Amino acid sequence: MSSLVRGLTLLGSAVVLLFGGVLGFQLLTSRADTADPVPTCMNRTVKDGERLDSNLVTVNVFNASTRSGLANRATINLQANGFLGGTIGNSTSSAKPSRVTILTADRKDPRVRLVAKQFKDKVKYAKPDVTVETGVIVIVGNKYSGLKSKTPTKITSDRTIRACVPIVLP
Known part of the structure; x- marks a missing residue:
């Protein structure tokens, strides 16, 4: 039972790491969506x-x-x-x-x-x-x-x- 829990924990950690890496890369390389400056x-x-x-x-x-x-x-x-x-x-x-x-x-x-x-x-x-x-x-x-x-x-x-x-x- 403990090896099953360790395996699921390791798999969950790997999924979180992979998801975070992909999301982080997208945010790092995406264009900034900025609005046109509005006159004050x-x-x-x-x-x-x-x-x-x-x-x-x-x-x-x-x-x-x-x-x-x-x-x-x-x-x-x-x-x-x-x-x-x-x-x-x-x-x-x-x-x-x-x-x-x-x-x-x-x-x-x-x-x-x-x-x-x-x-x-x-x-x-x-x-x-x-x-x-x-x-x-x-x-x-x-x-x-x-x-x-x-x-x-x-x-x-x-x-x-x-x-x-x-x-x-x-």
Whole structure:
């Protein structure tokens, strides 16, 4: 009886080994079935003299305060005004605002002007020393007091601006 059990165990092990070897070889040599890449955003262009809406402007908000979650709250409020949420986090910038600072090389950029109009506080400006993919960079400090209750969500552009608007898939 024990030799029969050993024989069946050996036969079962051999079948499992053979099956695993064949399946493994097929997986090793098969083509990867990859889907075609789906675009994550749609390019939009606003020309000189056209209206730039807040839903074409990405805002990255960084917290330079000791108040936890301040950048997240500011981003949520900006999104309620139609802005696209960008990067949120703690600031690594050398700019240490008491209220609000926008990092930009061009204060007259319509995106920067539209974002600056949102804040209750007087906005200060500094040269960018934080790297983000795209959008306006805002740094909030300890005395940040929020957004105005009624602010414009569009501005006339004085230049051609290209924006990539995220595509929301069903």
